[in-house]
Each structure stands twice: as C-alpha cells, then as structure tokens.
Amino acid sequence: MSAQAPHNTLLIPGPIEFDDAVLQSMSHYAESHVAPGFVKVFGETLTLVRKLFQSTNPTAQPFIISGSGTLGWDLVSANLIERGENALVLNTGYFGDSFGQCLETYGANVTHLKAPIGDRTPLEEVEAALKEKSYKLITLTHVDTSTGVLSDVKGVAQLVRRVSPDTLVVVDGVCSVGSEEIAFDEWDLDAVLTASQKAIGCPPGLSIVMTSGRAIQAAQSRKTPPGAYYASIANWLPIMQNYENNKPSYFATPPTQLVHALHTTLTQITADVPGRFAIHTEVSDKVKAAAAELGLKQLAARPECQAHGMTAMYLPEGLVPADVLPGLLKRGVIFAAGLHKEIATKYIRFGHMGVSVTDPKRGDVDNALAALKEALAEAKQAKGL
C-alpha cells in the first residue's frame, strides 16, 4: 500500500516510521526560502507548533531551526542563563548528563539531582534543592530516551511556581513531544525543546523550541550578550516573528524540504491533539501488558514513571541485546539496544510512536510483539535457558 520501498519496520525511540505524505513532502521541488509560497508554509508551521503545545498565549514563541534536538540545549544554555548563575538538572539518565555539560559550556553552575535508574527524583527532594539556593533555571527530561522514564513535568512546574516562582522551567521534550501530554500555557512552562524525528514523525534535522514570554524576557534582559551566534534567540526571534506574520526574513537558510515535511505531519497531529495522546497511552498499555506477559520487567518500575511512546525492558537473565535484536530483525522489526551505560547490555528499547501507533492498519505494534515473543523464545532456546 505504501509508496515507500520495502524495508524493516523501525521501532526504536526515534527516528520512527514516516507517513507517506510526510515523506513525499521531503522531495518538494526547489524553492526560495523567501518566496511567498514557502513563507506561508513556514509561518503556518510555526502556528502549528503552538497548537501542538496547546498554547494560545501570544507572548509564547516557537522556534524552528535547522539542527538536531541537541541544538535546543545550546539555545537554552546560551540565552536563558548567564555565566555564574545556577541551574538545577533533574537527572534521569544519559540526557540529563549531557544537558548539564551543555549548560556548563556556557558557564552555568550546574547541580544534578540524580534519580536512581528507572525512577525520578521525588518532588520533596526537588523542593528541598530549590530552597537551598536561587536557581535561574531547572531542567528535566520529559522522557529519557535511554531508560523510558517519564518525568512529572506538570508536578515539577507547579512546585517551582510555588517555591521559586522566578526559576525558568525547561523541559527536554525530544522523546515526548507528540506522544506525551504537554499543556504549555496551562502548566506554565518556560521552554520545551524537541526534535522532528521522534513522536512528531518527521525526518531528523529540525530543532524545535517553544518558549514562554517569561523566557523571551529573560533572554532580552541579559546583562551579558548571548553566548552563541547560531543558537542566539536574539538572532532568530525577529525571523520567526516575521515568518509567522507572513513576511520573508533572513538570518540563515531554513531547511525548506524539512519544513514542508513538518507542516504535513503537524497538520495531521494537530487535527486531534488529545486523541493523539490517548492512542499513544492505549497502545503503550498494550505493549507493557504484553511485555509483562513475556516476563520482561521494565526499567521504569512504577507505572507513573513509564513513558507512553517507548518501552525499555530488561532481558531475561543470561540474555544480552545481541541475542535478541537479530531475531527481531529477521522478522522485519528493528528495536534499539540499551543506552544507559551502567546497564546497556541488560535491556532493549521498543519505540512505539507516530504512524506505527496511530495507523493500526499497518500492524506494526502487533507484528513487533509477535516477533518479540518468537525472538525471545529462540534466544532462550539457543542459550539453553
């Protein structure tokens, strides 16, 4: 049925399978980045990002920039905090470590609150930390791609507003935006950074950042100039505002084809944002129940800490990813190995986001669960387990 060449089904926690229409947008003919047709598409795409974040506050500002998700860390670190100011990183794995390094590159004093593997830091500990010093910003990874741990963004944001109201709440949503509920205005967030290639369902190459009026204000009232040029909010802000007002503008050439693809997928997603979260939750519940039936324990032990767009599962004692992943591949299914370095050989990751979830006719998730069952049995038999 698909216009795509036959291929194994990509079910890692991003990049993910693409809808045909999204992929077709990628081969849009050459266009000037300042021509009326593209200006309109880019402007609409920015407006769709607001919709994706359920945001109607006109002081909030979306950014779409050529780059990977990682670039969003620089955008935060070079603009929203100054040298010598304090940042609190709620660290649930690999990506908390890296965000902390990025903040330090731009001179922030970083304090990590490390949660045990598979868990998140209790709100009481966050509260105690916030009361100890004055933090310019707090960061949390909404879903840690390395472990599948889901953070309590709403709870943390409420806590911050209560005990340290000026602290900016920054969410790394690379592995959550599009599959986990985010109500940007209602939760009173200051920055959510994400990328195009996970639950948003677009090919990789776009850094997408949503910022609050408070965050923009912080960037504009810095005592020192921004720490970066390409990742400078001051350089991009007029560009984004102009495009959304249907005016061409130039700072750096936008990736026109990727913007078309983003426009296509966001048009699909924003047709029913709550419905999208609901179906991701429903399919996630099904995957997690099936995994439990196969005797596989999740890294994220408590249900409230479990992401809805991916499942990280410990393998049975005696098996490593290399015992199971080839058996999945043989059945046309691609999962990812572990990434958290302390336990990387003990678990595998199954990404269930985007069209693989929203289009049940594809059968991606059912096929994957059947393949997992068989590949596990095969691996156990081979090892005499």
Next chain:
Amino acid sequence: MSAQAPHNTLLIPGPIEFDDAVLQSMSHYAESHVAPGFVKVFGETLTLVRKLFQSTNPTAQPFIISGSGTLGWDLVSANLIERGENALVLNTGYFGDSFGQCLETYGANVTHLKAPIGDRTPLEEVEAALKEKSYKLITLTHVDTSTGVLSDVKGVAQLVRRVSPDTLVVVDGVCSVGSEEIAFDEWDLDAVLTASQKAIGCPPGLSIVMTSGRAIQAAQSRKTPPGAYYASIANWLPIMQNYENNKPSYFATPPTQLVHALHTTLTQITADVPGRFAIHTEVSDKVKAAAAELGLKQLAARPECQAHGMTAMYLPEGLVPADVLPGLLKRGVIFAAGLHKEIATKYIRFGHMGVSVTDPKRGDVDNALAALKEALAEAKQAKGL
C-alpha cells in the same frame, strides 16, 4: 521528463534546482542513524567531502552537521580562536559583516578590511595588516552571495603562509564550494565552511566544514574550553572519525534523509571535479557576455573578481528589482533581488550553479537569458525608458 512537479526554475544564488535522483534520496524510508546501512552511507559521504575538496591528506577532517551554513561560523569561532585573540576579516559584503559578529560573540577581537562594493582588498593591504598584529585567524568569503564578488583564496593563503605562517586561513565557501575551484591541501587552507543548498545541489539543512590537521590541532590545544556545545569540534570529531571508519557513534541524531541526498549529489559531482569547475566557468562566461550585450554592468567590475556560480547585475538607471523580477517570474524564471543594503534596489542576482549548468538539456540558462532580455525590454517600455 522530470519526476518533479511542474514549477518555476529557481535561479537564485541558492537554494538551487535539484537533480531528480537527489530529491528522490530525500524521501528515503526511516532508518536508524546507527544501523549498518546508514553508517556506511554517512561514512562514504564524509569521504566524498574529502574528494570534493581534492584533499588526500589524512590529517584533514570533514564535518557534516545538521544545521545551516551559518553554523559553520560558530564551529570556527567557538573552536579555532579564543577569547581576546585577533581575527582579520577580509570583508567583501554582507557575509563578512556577519562572520565578524559571530567571531565577536565568542570573544575574538575582530579587524575588518573592507573592500569597496564589487571589489576585493588588494593583497598588499592584507599583507600590511598581517604585519601589524598577530592574528590567530583570517577569514574571507570565497564568493559573497550578496555581490557575486570572488575572492582570491589561493593568493591570500600563499600570502598568509609567507608573512604569518601560523595564522589559520578560514574560507566561507557557502556560495563557492561546488562551483569554484578549491584545492584544500595544495592551497594549504585550514577551514572551509559551506552549506548543502548552493553549488553542492542538495536541499538546505547541512553545515559542511572541512578542516586541516593544523586547525584540529588548534582546537585540541586550546587553553580554554570550546565556546559552544552543539558547535564543538571536540564533541563531533570522534563521531565523524567513527562513521568514516564504518562504526556507529552518537552525539546528536544526523539528518538521515539529507545525508542520503548529499551522498547522491557528491557521487555525481566527484565523478569529475575539474570538469565541474570548467563547465561552471564556461556557462558563467556565457551569462556575463549576454548580460553585457543587454547593457547590464556587473557589481564585480573586474573579471578576476567575478564569481562563476552567480552574476550580480546592476539594472539600467530608472529600474528597480520589482520592475523586472515579476516579468521573469511570468516567464517561469526566479532570480533574486539585491541584498547588499547600500545598493539593494539597484541590482538583481542570477544564480547559475548545479544541474541548471551541468545539464544543458534542461535549457535553464538559455531560457533565463531569453526571459531576462524580454523582461528588461518590457520593464523599460513600461517606464518609458
């Protein structure tokens, strides 16, 4: 003949028209960025970048990073120079100003040697400047997209090696790589930064930087840490080395579809690099002769200062771009308006790069010249000139 939807021919100085095969690569099905198939393609693409730069020196290092060409300025400014060190910018227009701003963002002391509009700074002035202070690096814009002025990269590099051998020679090749000759090793350059969407013929979204062993050494022997995280050579170097050695590696997710497209176009280009420069020169000569016949004066007055991938032409007295560009568009041809702010309303820009030049069957250049002649006559008549 083309698989692309009917559209006007894009003849601006980037983005440019795409070869069908390049555009087809953009809609490659979803792939893991660490799967063997993609690792091979990315590794080969890095090797093709070496070939594009006619480089065989194993200490040279190519980088391919998700981002626009502008990101290359950050890569240079955050890694190859430290706070308080001197940078000399040979400024031939808009892009020299901006590169200088980027260098200053990261703390460099920038001296601009501004050439008159349409010209370049004489080598004697560059020599005098280099003898006045010690410069960590010198930058020059190989082709200034705003004016079509071609710099003498080879001459400047020779001069630097003679009078200030430790100064790093940094070339902004965004509007030159793929259409102007560059012999990276032979000319002894230290960094050439470019983007995917101009003469390389790939959609926008890739920052491509070629560095010398001397540049890498400068980055690695910094007294202070790099000024950026996403644009850090230290973060990307092992990734590029691993991929080129066919090993998966992760710092940030590469834009898999764009890398496929770059692989496709570089395979085409590197089949005959000298032939590519020759045909761009030949077609450029033809465009410039035709412009002269129409009585249009170039911004770059002296032939040795004229780029071969674009032509910036003053309009006849009494006409502005808005008098002529719609007439071109009516005939299916898109040129760009002026960009250099002092004279923006006085000239237009015609980009002749990539398939529009290398595939004469398309007739792009001949059609454009015919359309230009008609649109000019029409505009003059309308104004009673």
